[in-house]
Amino acid sequence: MGGxxxxxxxxxxxxxxxxxxxxxxxxxxxxxxxxxEQQVLKNVRIHPSSLSFNMWKDIPVPFYLSVYFFNVLNPDKVLKGEKPQVQELGPYVYREFRHKTNITFHDNDTVSFLEYRSYQFQPAKSRGSESDYVVVPNILVMSASMMMEDRPMSLKLMMTLAFTTLGQRAFMNRTVGEIMWGYDDPLMSLINKYFPGMFPFNGKFGLFAELNNSDSGLFTVFTGVKNFSRIHLVDKWNGLSKVSFWHSDQCNMINGTAGQMWAPFMTPESSLEFYSPDACRSMKLIYKESGVFEGIPTYRFVAPKTLFANGSDYPPNEGFCPCMESGIQNVSTCRFNAPLFLSHPHFYDGDPALAEAVTGLHPNQEEHSLFLDIHPVTGVPMNCSVKMQLNLYIKAMSSGPAAPAHVRVVLPPQSGAMEGETLRSFYTQLVLLPKVLHYAQYVLLGLGCVLLLVPVVYQVRSQGPKDGGRRPSLAAGPEQPPSPHTPLLQDALHGQPASPQA
Known part of the structure; x- marks a missing residue:
């Protein structure tokens, strides 16, 4: 019984x-x-108590600025009207460091901040050094010439005389470091003296002279603490709800985020929109495909073909005009009226005439398209490669040196990928743990169903027959009392004499 x-x-x-x-x-x-969902919403909002706050404050993802220069091989022949021949040099790689300061929370569910950027040259990742010499268009001379086009003839003559006196030419041969971070130029001093405010440079002139150790403007974005539907969206930039660089309200709108994080729970129907101070406009990327980065599921977003299309091919871009061929965007109105244009590297996705006008360009999707890989559950970027090309448009002028149209100046792709301890922590907390819990719930349910069968089976087995399996025959009649002659018969069968009956 105990058993x-x-x-x-x-x-x-x-x-x-x-x-x-x-x-x-x-x-x-x-x-x-x-x-x-509640945990994700709690930890992606901009608040000191959220897990992503420190990541947002000091971005742990190492960003790299990879700069390519187009070395002009035939500058003298170009001035005579021949097609430019260029050789791509680089990359010259710089580690970009970002950190936010002046973080101020406001009562309307927003936070404002300044994000400073600094750059350090990375020789091990570069193909060349900052001391390499490159022949490129003289941006200062050509820009000044273009700006003098509508000025009185007397000023044009003065500028031409200044070019000659100072030995300024349409092309210059300078080091990568000088072109990037600035060089002393007597023409800059002359321009600042007689035409103050023409250029926003007071010292050395360089493509990135004003970017190193500078901020990208005062951003004010929504935190998502009170109203999650607007999380990370830009409320204002430098106190403005829209810019005034362009010729339509749509083009001047400040849409999307600051380009660092996006709203979580994305779908293939989502898009990535952000405001870029460097491009002076908002940009929208579209979903291309799903993928995996270091074990983390991602959505890849890419630039649509209409990003730099002209107003004829894509009417909403009419506000960015005056336009030229599709594939380049005029940014002169936000770059002190210098004839500068943005495009994809090698004029990828642009009018074929752009690349055909120069010898040495080879546009292709793998090397020259931009993309962002986003973790769709959190809206955090895992991997990115933002590639832009800066172009200088010049035409021959009577007031200055003759020059070609569409001379490529510099190609500054920007890339970054989450790595190291940050990547491992992100994977553990936001990928591995939810996956374990997802499978655990079904394991628990299945195991529970199996264990529930144990007492049922035991109960069925415990109610079985206890007489060794012998059951009375259903065909037998009612039990009969023993016959009085039965003992006599049994005695006879065993050879015993029958007892006399009384």
Missing amino acids: HAKARGAAAALGVLGLLCAVLGAVMIALLPSLI
């Missing part, structure tokens, strides 16, 4: 355990998605 009692108790215990597992599994299936 049966123990078996019955064990079966009952397993049944209770199975019930608990099944209930827990069912509860997890019902509630886990909403719990994960």
